[in-house]
Each structure stands twice: as C-alpha cells, then as structure tokens.
Amino acid sequence: MVSLQNINLVFAHKFEAQAALDFFSLEIVDNREFKIYQNSSGMQAVVTGMGFENAKSATAKLGERALEIGMKNGLNMGVAARAWLNIGIGGHPEADIGSGFLASKIIHRNSGDTQFPAPVLTGVEKAAIVTVDKPELGYPENAVYEMEAAGFWASAIEYTSLEFVQVLKIVSDNKKQSIDTVTKELVVDLIKEKLETISDCCAQLQSLVNEYNNAYSLDVASLEIIKSCLESYHFTVTQKIQLKRLVQRYSAIHLFAQLRKIVELTFSSSNELIGELSKYLSRQ
Amino acid sequence: MFSAIYIEDEVREHDRVKELLERFSSIPHIDCQRYGEVFNRKGQNFRIQKKSPALILAKKYGNLVLPSPDGYGFDGGKSYYFSHMLNCIYDCRYCFLQGMYRSANYVLFVNYEDFESQITESIKASDGPSIYYSGYDCDSLAFEPVSKFCDYFLPVFSIHTSAVLEIRTKSTQVRSLLDVKPLPNCIVAMSFTSDGASLRYEHKVPTIRKRIEVLQKLQQAGWLVALRFEPIIWDSNLLENYHKLFTEIFHRIDIDFLHSASIGEFRMPTSFHKNIVKLYPDEELFAREIQIDNGLVTLIDKEDSLRQLEQILLRYIKPEQYYRCA
Numbered sequence: 001m002v003s004l005q006n007i008n009l010v011f012a013h014k015f016e017a018q019a020a021l022d023f024f025s026l027e028i029v030d031n032r033e034f035k036i037y038q039n040s041s042g043m044q045a046v047v048t049g050m051g052f053e054n055a056k057s058a059t060a061k062l063g064e065r066a067l068e069i070g071m072k073n074g075l076n077m078g079v080a081a082r083a084w085l086n087i088g089i090g091g092h093p094e095a096d097i098g099s100g101f102l103a104s105k106i107i108h109r110n111s112g113d114t115q116f117p118a119p120v121l122t123g124v125e126k127a128a129i130v131t132v133d134k135p136e137l138g139y140p141e142n143a144v145y146e147m148e149a150a151g152f153w154a155s156a157i158e159y160t161s162l163e164f165v166q167v168l169k170i171v172s173d174n175k176k177q178s179i180d181t182v183t184k185e186l187v188v189d190l191i192k193e194k195l196e197t198i199s200d201c202c203a204q205l206q207s208l209v210n211e212y213n214n215a216y217s218l219d220v221a222s223l224e225i226i227k228s229c230l231e232s233y234h235f236t237v238t239q240k241i242q243l244k245r246l247v248q249r250y251s252a253i254h255l256f257a258q259l260r261k262i263v264e265l266t267f268s269s270s271n272e273l274i275g276e277l278s279k280y281l282s283r284q
Numbered sequence: 285m286f287s288a289i290y291i292e293d294e295v296r297e298h299d300r301v302k303e304l305l306e307r308f309s310s311i312p313h314i315d316c317q318r319y320g321e322v323f324n325r326k327g328q329n330f331r332i333q334k335k336s337p338a339l340i341l342a343k344k345y346g347n348l349v350l351p352s353p354d355g356y357g358f359d360g361g362k363s364y365y366f367s368h369m370l371n372c373i374y375d376c377r378y379c380f381l382q383g384m385y386r387s388a389n390y391v392l393f394v395n396y397e398d399f400e401s402q403i404t405e406s407i408k409a410s411d412g413p414s415i416y417y418s419g420y421d422c423d424s425l426a427f428e429p430v431s432k433f434c435d436y437f438l439p440v441f442s443i444h445t446s447a448v449l450e451i452r453t454k455s456t457q458v459r460s461l462l463d464v465k466p467l468p469n470c471i472v473a474m475s476f477t478s479d480g481a482s483l484r485y486e487h488k489v490p491t492i493r494k495r496i497e498v499l500q501k502l503q504q505a506g507w508l509v510a511l512r513f514e515p516i517i518w519d520s521n522l523l524e525n526y527h528k529l530f531t532e533i534f535h536r537i538d539i540d541f542l543h544s545a546s547i548g549e550f551r552m553p554t555s556f557h558k559n560i561v562k563l564y565p566d567e568e569l570f571a572r573e574i575q576i577d578n579g580l581v582t583l584i585d586k587e588d589s590l591r592q593l594e595q596i597l598l599r600y601i602k603p604e605q606y607y608r609c610a
Contacts, residue, residue: 104288104314116322119288119312120336126288126312161329212332215566245565252571282573 004202005042006082006209008066010059010156012148015184016088017047019192023199034058036065043202044082048148052108052131055151059084063159078244080213083164083205084156087198089172089187090129090146093139097177098190100197101127101144103167108150109133115153118163121204124197129167135179144169164209168201170194221256222247225263233270243270246277253284285430286390287336288312290322294343300394301341304430308339318342323370323387331563333388334375339430344368344393349402352417355610358544360448361413364406368393368433369422374454375487378515381421382563383556390427396436403440407447416441419452425472426455434460438467445469452512456490456498466506471543473510474499476533478525481517485569492529500536509537513597514548514609517569522589527596534600545601548609549590550583557581 004024011017014035020026026037026045034057037045044066048058070079092099104126106115110133119126128143130136131150139145149167156165170190173179191198218226225247229235235243250259262280267273289311295301296315305313316322319342344367352363370391371381382388393399407414418424424433434451438461441449450471461472474495477485482492490498499509511533513526550569552560554576561570574581590608598606 104312105316114317114321116290116314116316116325118328118333119314119338120332122287126314128314157327161332162325162327163329163332208332208335212329215331215564245561248565249571252566252568254568284573 003041004206006080006213007043007202007206008062008082008084008156009043009045009202010055010062010084010086010148010152011045011047012050012055012088013187014047015187016191017045018188019195020087020198021045023195030065034061036062048152051133051147052110052151055086055148056155059086059152059155060158063155067159078217080217081160081164081209083202083209084152084160084166085198085201085205086149086152086156086167087191088146088148088169089182089190090144090169091136091139091173091179092127092144092171093142093175095127095144095171095174097171097174098193099171100124100194101129101169101171102201103127103129103144103149103169105129106131106149106153106167107143111150113150115150115157117153117166120163120208121166121201123200123204124168127169129169137179139175144171161212164205164212166201166205168194168198218244218247219251222251225259229263229270229273233267233273235270239270239274242274243277246274246281249281250277253281255281255284286311286339288314288338290314290316290319290338290340290389292319292340292342293317295341295394298341298343298394300396300432304339304341316340319391323385323389323391325386328386329563330382330386330388337371338389340389340391341394342391343395344398347402348399349406349416352415352420355608356420357415357417357450357609358546358607361415362410363415363417365417365420366399366403367421368396368399368418369424369427369431371421372423373426374423374489376454376489377485377487377564377567377569378517378550380552380556380560383552383559384421390422392427392431400437400440403447404444407444410446413446413448415448415450417450417452419450419473423453423455424451425453425457428455428457428460432460438464438470441470442467450510454486454489454495456494458498458502461502461507462505466508468508471508471510472499472502473512473543475512475514476529477513477515477517478522478529480519480521480525485517492532496533496536499533503538503541508541508543510543511537511545512548512609513546513593515550516547516590516593517550518583518585518589523592523596526593530597530600539601539605542601542605544605544607545597546607546609547590547593547597549585551580554579554581 029038030036035047046062048055102124129149130143136145352365452473
C-alpha cells in the first residue's frame with residue numbers, strides 16, 4: 001500500500017470507523033475529548049460523535065494536533081499540507097444500499113449554507129450531501145442525507161487548501177429500506193465493502209498533497225541552510241519570511257552554491273545577511 | 285475535458301446550457317446559485333485546480349463591454365474588450381490570470397445575446413471606428429469547440445463593419461473561421477514567444493510551427509492576421525532566439541497582408557505578481573529581480589533588449605504595421 005502519511009480521516013461513529021481503522025492499522029493515541037488514532041506512516045483519524053457540532057469540534061481538534069506535530073518536525077517554516085476525508089453512512093431516496101458518493105456539494109440544512117468540494121477525485125459517483133440535525137425519513141431531494149459533513153467541512157478547510165477536503169458517504173438506507181433497518185453490523189459491513197474505494201480516494205488525495213508539498217515545502221538542503229542561519233543570528237518573524245523567500249529564489253535560479261558561500265561568511269546581524277543575499281540577487 | 289460542470293440557477297434553462305449538458309452528459313452536473321460560490325472562494329489553490337479544472341456555466345451582469353487598458357492594442361478608434369470567458373485551457377506560467385483569479389476553473393458566460401446588445405450599443409455610440417478585443421481574460425479560439433464563440437460573434441461583426449474585432453489567441457482551432465467567408469473587420473492575432481520560452485513556459489499550447497501553419501491557412505483563406513510577440517522574457521540569447529522566430533514566421537506569412545505586429549514585455553499588476561509568487565515559489569521566472577512602476581511589475585531589461593528587438597522586427601515589417609504594447 002502507498003504511504004498515506006498526510007491523510008486525516010474523520011468518522012462520526014466507531015462502527016463507521018472500525019473497518020478503516022483495522023485496514024489502515026490505525027491505533028488510538030488520544031482517548032480524552034475525542035478518540036484520535038494514528039498509524040506508523042503518519043495517517044490520522046478521529047471519531048467525532050454524532051452531529052454538526054461534534055464533527056466541527058473533533059475535526060478542529062485533529063487539525064490542531066496535526067499542526068502541532070508538523071511544527072515540531074519543521075523549523076516553523078510552513079507545515080506540510082494534509083488532506084481530509086470524512087467517511088460515513090447516509091440515506092438516499094433511490095440509490096442502492098452500499099452505493100458510494102463523493103460530495104459534489106454540502107448543504108447545511110439548518111443554516112442554508114452550501115459548500116462545493118473541488119471535484120479532484122475520480123472513480124466515485126458524485127452527489128449532493130445534505131447535513132441535517134435529525135435523521136431525514138422522507139428523502140425529499142436527490143441527495144445523501146447525513147449529520148456531520150457540514151460540520152466537518154467548516155473546520156477542515158481552516159487547515160488546508162479546499163481541494164484537499166472531501167466527503168465520501170455510503171448509502172445505508174433509502175425509500176425501500178428505511179433507517180430502522182440500519183444495524184451496527186450493517187454499518188461495519190458497508191464500510192468494509194467500500195475499503196477499496198476509501199483506499200483509492202486516500203491514494204488520490206495523497207498524490208495531490210505530495211505534489212502540493214513538493215511545490216511549497218523547502219527541500220532538505222534549503223532547510224539546512226535556514227537552520228544554520230537561525231542558529232547563527234537572531235531573526236524576527238518578518239526576517240524569517242524574508243530569509244525563506246531568498247533561499248527559495250536562490251534555489252529557483254540555480255544559485256544554491258553561491259547561497260552557501262554567502263551564508264558561510266560572517267555578518268554582524270541577520271539584517272546584514274539578508275541585505276547581502278538580496279544584493280547578490282539584484283546583480284544577476 | 286472537465287472534472288465537473290457547475291450550472292448557475294439563472295442559466296439552467298438557457299438553450300446553450302442545455303446543449304452543453306447534453307453533450308457532456310457523463311460529467312457530473314452540479315447546480316449552484318451564483319458562479320462566485322465556486323469561483324471566488326478563499327482557500328483555493330489555482331495550481332492544484334489547474335490539473336482538473338471544472339467548467340462553470342454562468343450569466344454575466346453589468347458592464348459587459350469595457351474600455352481596454354491604455355496601450356493594449358493598435359490605433360484605429362476607441363477600443364474595448366469583452367470577456368465571455370474567464371481562464372484559459374492553456375497553462376502558461378507567465379500568465380497574469382494565475383494571479384488574478386483564485387480558481388483555475390473555466391467560467392463561460394452563456395448570455396451571448398447580452399454581450400451582443402452591449403457591443404451593438406457601444407458601436408452605435410461611437411463616432412467613428414471602434415475596436416473590440418476578445419481574449420483578454422481567456423483564449424477565445426482555444427475553447428471554440430465548446431463555446432462556439434465565433435459561430436455567434438462573427439455574424440455580429442459582419443453587420444457592423446465600422447467595428448473591428450480582434451481575436452487574440454494561441455490556438456489552432458480555426459475551423460469555424462475557415463468554414464465561413466472572411467470578415468474584413470476581424471483580425472486573428474496570434475501570440476508568440478521564442479521557441480525556448482514557449483517550451484519552458486507555455487504548457488499545453490500548440491507548437492510554434494503549428495501556429496504559423498494556421499496563420500498561413502487563415503491568410504490564404506483571406507483572413508486578416510496579426511502577430512503579438514509577448515510577453516518578452518529576458519534571457520541571454522533573447523535577440524538570437526527572436527531573430528530565429530521572426531525568420532521562421534516571416535518566411536511563411538505574407539507581410540503585405542499582415543494587419544499588425546506588436547511587442548510587449550512581461551508585465552502585470554503588483555498584486556497579481558505577489559499572488560503568483562506564492563503559487564509558484566519554485567519558479568525561476570518569479571524568482572527574478574523585478575521593477576515596480578505605477579503598480580506594474582516588469583523584469584529588469586539591463587541591455588535595452590526591447591528596443592533592439594524592435595529594430596530586428598522592423599527589418600521584416602513596415603513601421604506602420606508595428607506598435608509596442610504598453
């Protein structure tokens with residue numbers, strides 16, 4: 001299996017999570033407010049509890065956690081982006097039980113707010129998702145009815161670019177087979193049957209996130225140079241940003257050797273170093 | 285071709301929309317109230333979206349025909365531009381659209397009839413000849429198989445002979461032009477950069493050779509063509525590379541039937557440049573030294589190459605055929 005280190009999974013209920021937690025070897029790492037899971041590659045998951053508010057709070061909790069871990073691993077020079085996938089069950093008027101849908105839009109019934117996840121994933125049918133406060137028994141629109149996607153979205157987009165926030169719902173009930181027939185066992189089985197789809201969505205997201213992170217993260221050599229600068233001089237927050245951009249520019253213009261030479265010189269302050277780095281570029 | 289089609293409620297029943305939805309029935313169709321809900325949102329990444337853009341079908345309101353920016357085009361009357369589309373199917377790294385819009389999705393404004401009535405009003409209100417540019421916020425021809433832009437707008441300009449339509453493009457989609465009688469007041473203006481710059485910065489764009497072939501075909505069919513050499517991006521072999529390009533083009537193009545040729549340096553508003561730097565921090569072009577003048581970013585031309593380039597171009601064309609794009 002490809003490494004899915006930058007994926008965050010969000011489930012409402014432990015029965016929705018169970019099969020995926022086993023499949024991705026996710027183990028519990030935090031059992032306090034919300035159950036948070038992680039595997040050895042860095043994939044994370046949270047079980048939020050039912051409803052908009054729980055989904056919103058738990059997603060934010062996982063977002064903060066991922067951010068903290070990212071900060072610890074870096075030099076405060078930007079944290080690697082992560083992708084988010086909300087997985088759960090829902091009701092649909094017509095679709096067969098077990099059908100999977102990626103959200104083409106998310107309508108929060110209570111507020112009327114509508115969001116549009118970017119259609120970056122392929123291989124799964126798209127449908128509108130309606131987040132309701134109470135189970136919808138009438139299925140009035142051609143949409144998947146569930147209770148968490150809008151809350152999940154509201155928090156997840158605070159932590160990443162919106163292309164990386166996706167919702168996958170699996171139909172558990174419809175007009176022919178009402179919500180009363182949904183049992184714990186059925187939920188576990190429905191998710192289990194869709195593990196391949198879930199895995200494929202995660203792989204697609206990971207691939208996109210990799211591209212994003214490769215484009216926006218500094219490479220090892222750049223980070224080393226920045227680290228040595230930060231150890232030698234005091235930098236303000238603004239100066240750190242200036243330094244990062246200068247290192248990016250030297251790298252983009254293929255002047256890395258020159259960058260090393262300049263950084264190895266001795267300066268009286270970070271200001272003087274930044275000035276010298278800028279001056280050299282302006283002479284090019 | 286698109287990852288999805290978003291449809292504004294307002295245009296759901298428009299014939300042009302119905303036809304497109306039927307044609308692209310296998311692509312997800314998603315309803316929205318206004319195109320801005322998808323297009324103008326914060327927190328989007330143009331670069332990632334460019335990999336699988338969606339099409340948004342919408343209605344444009346307000347002023348659909350606007351005065352063109354100073355120095356945008358040639359002399360010949362009052363000039364205007366109109367944008368029936370936002371964004372482009374090509375992916376030119378130097379393009380200002382990347383910094384102008386938050387989304388890489390294509391917006392197609394399907395209310396061509398409203399554009400037509402405002403163009404007609406504008407023509408009637410002009411004392412003398414007037415010029416209308418299409419292709420400022422998109423490449424009009426590149427999307428022709430979907431937009432049918434020429435099918436609709438060429439007949440409009442065939443009625444109004446005092447007005448000139450310039451279609452600015454890098455596309456080779458010219459069937460809709462070759463299938464009809466040429467309009468003496470329509471100019472197909474093809475953009476070029478040097479071969480090296482094209483290979484480096486112009487992704488998904490037809491090759492220079494193909495673009496020249498298309499210009500030749502258009503000229504032979506009786507269409508007026510023009511050449512737009514922009515953006516000029518400085519490099520050590522700039523003059524040599526453009527000399528080569530000019531030779532290649534003017535060997536094939538009939539200069540006597542060339543409407544005009546222009547040169548324009550790389551330039552864009554500071555705010556767009558700032559956005560693009562964030563989008564492409566790893567891109568050499570945006571790591572270069574810049575100068576800012578009146579809110580406009582340009583690259584530094586240390587050797588006055590632009591003037592030298594003009595001198596080379598003027599060896600091939602008459603001075604009255606040339607203008608510098610400001």
